[in-house]
Structure formats: structure tokens, C-alpha cells
Amino acid sequence: MELQQRINAFVQLGQFLSQFSRTEITQKEGVPYNDLFFEGFQHQIKLAGQHNGWFTKENVLFAIEGWAELLSEKNLSEWLAAYESAGVYAEHGRSTKAYTPKTIAIIMAGNIPLVGFHDFLSALITGHSVIVKQSSNDKHLLPFLAKYLEYVAPEYKGMITFTEEKLEAYDAVIATGSDNTARYFDYYFGKKPNIIRKNRNSVAVLTGNETPEQLEALSEDIFRYYGLGCRNVSKLYVPENYNFDAFFSAIYAWKDIINQAKYANNYDYNKAVYLMSLFEMLENGFLMLKEDASFGSPIATLFYEKYSSLESLYNTLQEHADAIQCVVGEGLDIPTVSFGETQKPTLHDYADGVDTIAFLLRK
Incomplete structure (x- = not known):
């Protein structure tokens, strides 16, 4: 599957998500597979809140709104264009630094809704397969969206696996947790290429x-x-x-x-x-x-x-x-985020300042 196909798949996912906002949940014309997924996703939002009391409908929909806005053709293309020389466009013959698709193990936190989506997106849009181990606190939303993604892009079937078992058969790891879990992550995954995130x-x-x-x-x-x-x-x-x-x-x-x-x-x-x-x-x-x-x-x-x-x-x-x-802050002589904008990161805002796409494009 070429890069543009992968971008198109996530754009369609963004269109699906755009139907779910804090102001209203309304089924739109022309969104593929709504007959199969629209009501089901409403149910998953409800289940997420029932399973985790912190995941109120307001906060789940706030997270969904953010991803619906980010998953546009313009945002995705501009984000990935910065990596053209690193090989993200290798399939078009525009790079001499082609990378080999790998299987990326992603261990996700569960503190806020869809907190691991950026890692999920980053791995899949660069052509890798993923094995996802979710937190028990946030296990309803992403598998449902992954299934939708497989419908709009059947090539993704077999590339997305969710597991609660011990991780096996992977090439690299992205793991997010606390300072305590980071020590375990380093012990178990330290021999593989990895991004291990701690408390911040x-x-x-x-x-x-x-x-x-x-x-x-x-x-x-x-x-x-x-x-x-x-x-x-x-x-x-x-x-x-x-x-x-x-x-x-x-x-x-x-x-x-x-x-x-x-x-x-x-x-x-x-x-x-x-x-x-x-x-x-x-x-x-x-x-x-x-x-x-x-x-x-x-x-x-x-x-x-x-x-x-x-x-x-x-x-x-x-x-x-x-x-x-x-x-x-405002008007400071250091890099800052404007007041009210911390929970509206762009695709370029990488957790802990570690460039996930650059990591995934390494040979």
C-alpha cells in the first residue's frame, strides 16, 4: 500500500470521527460504512465511560474532536512531507533511503481517551504493522476504529493486532508508562530499538x-x-x-x-x-x-x-x-504553548520531544 493510500484511509477515518462532537452526534451523508459503524461507535463511547469513570462523554468527545480535525489530507500531507528525504516517499522512487517495513509493538497508557492514537497512526502511516497492548483503562475505542480502518483500507487487514498476552515477534517498541514501569520496559525491551516514555x-x-x-x-x-x-x-x-x-x-x-x-x-x-x-x-x-x-x-x-x-x-x-x-505562557524567551492549547497538540508535537516518525523510518 502506497503512502497516499494510507493517508486516504486515515482521512476517511477522520471524516467518520467528525460526526461525533460535544455539540452534537449526527450521521453525515457520504461517510463510508456508517451503516456498520455509526451506532456501534456510540456504544463504544458509552462503554468507555462505564468502564472508566474519568472517561466522561464530554472528555471522550473532546478527544475525538481533536483527532477528527487532525486527520485531514492537508494536515497529514504537510506532517509527512518533512520526512520525504528520510524515505517516507520511497515507494514513489523519490528516495534512496528506503526503509524496511517492520512490526512495531506499542504499549499504551490509559490516562486519557485515545492517548496512544498518535503512536498507532505514526506506525501505520509509515507502512509498518502494529501489535498493540492497551491499558485496561482505555480498551474500547481504538479497536473499533482499527476495524473501521480495515474496512476503508482492506490492505490493513493482518497489519493490526491487539493483544493482552506477552508481546512476541516484533522488531521495535514504543512504550508509554510511569517512571516505575519504564524500568521494566527497559529491562524487557532494551535490546530492541525503542522509545520508552516516563512520567512528565x-x-x-x-x-x-x-x-x-x-x-x-x-x-x-x-x-x-x-x-x-x-x-x-x-x-x-x-x-x-x-x-x-x-x-x-x-x-x-x-x-x-x-x-x-x-x-x-x-x-x-x-x-x-x-x-x-x-x-x-x-x-x-x-x-x-x-x-x-x-x-x-x-x-x-x-x-x-x-x-x-x-x-x-x-x-x-x-x-x-x-x-x-x-x-x-506568553511573551517568554523560551518555547511555550499558548494558554488553553495544551490539549490541542498538532501532529508534529511528539511526546517527550522524541520524533516518532524519524524513529520509525530508521533502516
Whole structure:
């Protein structure tokens, strides 16, 4: 199957996904195989939420909306064009660096809906086969979409395998997990070409000059997916003597998050721990702010740390680059993500900054 055929298959998958949004779920004319898959996917969305209380319909549909937008002819072609000299277009005779298709084992996390889709897409669109081992927390959506992909591109049949057993007969590995699981991944897969991802968190840098609109957008980076994603902001860097009143006012739009039982349970538990430990904190009834040097804050908690100058902060961020996924901010002299955009990555935004396509195109 040539590259353009693979692109076309994912474009059709994107068209299928475009029928499912937070505003409405509506069957569109001209989408292939809707009679077989439309109602079934609605059922899978429901099952995903029943199996995992964090996967609310709102958050599942938010993730689907993102992929529906990314899987366009323009986005996919522009993404892959950067790799033409590396061999992605080898089948057209435009490269002397043709790579051999391989079997890629992909071990996925399950913290947010479809979190492993980028790895799945990257491997298949570069012509490889995949063996996917999903997290038990996110096992309903992707196999269904893979089946749809096999219908629009029958060549994919036999190239996509899902397993709960021990991984065997693979050439390379992409594994995502925690710092603890990364040690096991390195032990089991270290002899194969691999990408092994560990814990990362995202931070936001505030200067005190942010507009109410920017701070409200920041709340999306904090609360989307209940803060469970590595691109969620879990820590703020603020100037000394920073006044949090404007911040608390701006995030009030997310006050109803406390009505989600699992979130509320975490809020109550962590608040009790902080009070019994005599930790100082600020809170507004649905979010706690605690001064802490760590990056990974518990659910319903946001850590913060003060800085004396932006120059010293830049050095701190550089020292801890391996622990940081995104830095959110505006007008800084370092690469940043705009407020409200962390959960809208492009195809070029690779987890941990490791170029997955370049890895997959190696001979």
C-alpha cells in the first residue's frame, strides 16, 4: 500500500470521527460504512465511560474532536512531507533511503481517551504493522476504529493486532508508562530499538500581566481530562508576592468539576491530608493550590513555586527539562504553548520531544 493510500484511509477515518462532537452526534451523508459503524461507535463511547469513570462523554468527545480535525489530507500531507528525504516517499522512487517495513509493538497508557492514537497512526502511516497492548483503562475505542480502518483500507487487514498476552515477534517498541514501569520496559525491551516514555508533567509560567481571558484559557489546560494527561498543567511558576485573586476568579467557570464523584473524592481526600499535615494551601472549593517544588500534583491540586527572575526560572526549567512535557505562557524567551492549547497538540508535537516518525523510518 502506497503512502497516499494510507493517508486516504486515515482521512476517511477522520471524516467518520467528525460526526461525533460535544455539540452534537449526527450521521453525515457520504461517510463510508456508517451503516456498520455509526451506532456501534456510540456504544463504544458509552462503554468507555462505564468502564472508566474519568472517561466522561464530554472528555471522550473532546478527544475525538481533536483527532477528527487532525486527520485531514492537508494536515497529514504537510506532517509527512518533512520526512520525504528520510524515505517516507520511497515507494514513489523519490528516495534512496528506503526503509524496511517492520512490526512495531506499542504499549499504551490509559490516562486519557485515545492517548496512544498518535503512536498507532505514526506506525501505520509509515507502512509498518502494529501489535498493540492497551491499558485496561482505555480498551474500547481504538479497536473499533482499527476495524473501521480495515474496512476503508482492506490492505490493513493482518497489519493490526491487539493483544493482552506477552508481546512476541516484533522488531521495535514504543512504550508509554510511569517512571516505575519504564524500568521494566527497559529491562524487557532494551535490546530492541525503542522509545520508552516516563512520567512528565506540564507547567505554566505566570508573570502577573496575564489577561482574564488568558487565565480562563489556562483553566482548560489545568482541568481538561481532570488533569490526568501529561500535557495538563500541574504546576504554576509565579513571581514573588503574586496575588492569586485574578487566577481564582478566572478559573471559576470550571466550578462544576467538583460535581464529578471521582474528582470530588480526590479533592476531599487530599484536602484532609494537607490539613492533618498542617500544610499551608489556598483553595476555592474545587481546586487547592500548594507551594511545592515537585511537578506531579495530585488530582484537584495545583502546585506552585515562586521565582525571583525570569532568567533564573529559565535555568530551572532547563535543569528539569526531562520532567516537563509543555511550558505554557506568553511573551517568554523560551518555547511555550499558548494558554488553553495544551490539549490541542498538532501532529508534529511528539511526546517527550522524541520524533516518532524519524524513529520509525530508521533502516
